[in-house]
Structures are given as structure tokens and as C-alpha cells.
Amino acid sequence: MINLIYKFAWIFWIVLIGFFRDDFAIKIVILIMAILLSIIAVSRALHSRDLWRPIAEKYHKDLED
Numbered sequence: 001m002i003n004l005i006y007k008f009a010w011i012f013w014i015v016l017i018g019f020f021r022d023d024f025a026i027k028i029v030i031l032i033m034a035i036l037l038s039i040i041a042v043s044r045a046l047h048s049r050d051l052w053r054p055i056a057e058k059y060h061k062d063l064e065d
Contacts, residue, residue, distance in 0.1 A: 009037060 013033045020026045 006037075006040065009033070013037060 013030065016026060016030050016033070021030065
């Protein structure tokens, strides 16, 4: 469910940029959404890296043996 909301937030952000970028208040909303979505994307990438690290270490250890 959270993943779906995250994807719709990106789509909503793109729509805002495409159609409503002339108003100053919308520019502020676009900027805030860009910062928030970027922070979420980076944190998700770091979390994913931490989840895959043991699997990758085991794989590379098996390759060395």
C-alpha cells in the first residue's frame, strides 16, 4: 500500500510540473515534494542495499571458494 502511494506521489509531482508550474504557491509545493520524494528514494535505496548485503557477501564468498 505504501509503495502504491509513493508511486502516485511521483505521478502527481510530474503532473504538477507539467500543468501547474506557473503559480508561485505550486512552485513551492513542487519543491517541497521534490525534496521529500528524494529523501524517501534515498532512504529506500539504502534500506534495500542493507537487505541485499548478506546475500551479495555470501554469493561473492562462494565465488572465491
